[in-house]
Amino acid sequence: DAGITQSPRHKVTETGTPVTLRCHQTENHRYMYWYRQDPGHGLRLIHYSYGVKDTDKGEVSDGYSVSRSKTEDFLLTLESATSSQTSVYFCAIYPGGNTGELFFGEGSRLTVL
Amino acid sequence: DQQVKQNSPSLSVQEGRISILNCDYTNSMFDYFLWYKKYPAEGPTFLISISSIKDKNEDGRFTVFLNKSAKHLSLHIVPSQPGDSAVYFCAESFGGGYQKVTFGTGTKLQVIP
Numbered sequence: 420d421a422g423i424t425q426s427p428r429h430k431v432t433e434t435g436t437p438v439t440l441r442c443h444q445t446e447n448h449r450y451m452y453w454y455r456q457d458p459g460h461g462l463r464l465i466h467y468s469y470g471v472k473d474t475d476k477g478e479v480s481d482g483y484s485v486s487r488s489k490t491e492d493f494l495l496t497l498e499s500a501t502s503s504q505t506s507v508y509f510c511a512i513y514p515g516g517n518t519g520e521l522f523f524g525e526g527s528r529l530t531v532l
Numbered sequence: 533d534q535q536v537k538q539n540s541p542s543l544s545v546q547e548g549r550i551s552i553l554n555c556d557y558t559n560s561m562f563d564y565f566l567w568y569k570k571y572p573a574e575g576p577t578f579l580i581s582i583s584s585i586k587d588k589n590e591d592g593r594f595t596v597f598l599n600k601s602a603k604h605l606s607l608h609i610v611p612s613q614p615g616d617s618a619v620y621f622c623a624e625s626f627g628g629g630y631q632k633v634t635f636g637t638g639t640k641l642q643v644i645p
Binding site: 423450452454459460461462463464509511513517518519520521522523525526 | 536538541563564566573574575576577578581583621623625626631633634635636637638
């Protein structure tokens with residue numbers, strides 16, 4: 420158990436509304452990531468963080484923002500949700516080591532109507 | 533452009549037989565390749581990795597082969613078991629502080645009892 424909790428696990432919202440997904444870790448790891456999983460695309464990196472207040476964009480960052488005010492929490496915000504953001508969102512942590520192994524949360528399924 | 537490609541979206545194998553999952557990549561500048569396994573409604577979990585300087589790594593029923601000249605990676609599962617039924621993602625990682633991990637599109641393996 421990597422100590423990663425995502426909330427909410429399921430959410431249905433309407434186009435144009437703001438949505439925030441939360442990732443909480445219990446082990447104080449420096450690196451945290453947000454990925455989205457879509458059929459035919461696998462897992463794609465949205466944003467990542469390398470410390471408190473230190474974040475950067477991934478390959479599909481348009482329409483998303485992130486914040487990390489505490490080591491343990493990494494928030495993903497959709498300022499104005501669109502139907503194309505319907506997806507399953509995974510948070511991950513990198514605890515260190517050479518292989519690049521990431522540990523993932525259980526996912527948050529978001530449906531934008 | 534997809535840097536890590538899994539050209540077979542699905543694979544069905546009889547229990548006890550060998551499962552071979554394939555992955556092609558374009559960028560030779562990686563440190564490790566990793567395989568992740570994902571069950572429905574769960575986050576991906578790490579399965580096995582291989583260093584860029586190796587051509588084979590084995591862990592129990594799972595063996596990963598790396599052919600650098602062909603830029604091809606394969607995962608062999610012998611013998612296949614029904615519990616192996618899942619989606620398998622290959623991923624390449626680049627080292628350093630921040631781990632840049634790029635995933636393939638996934639292959640859904642079904643092991644038939």
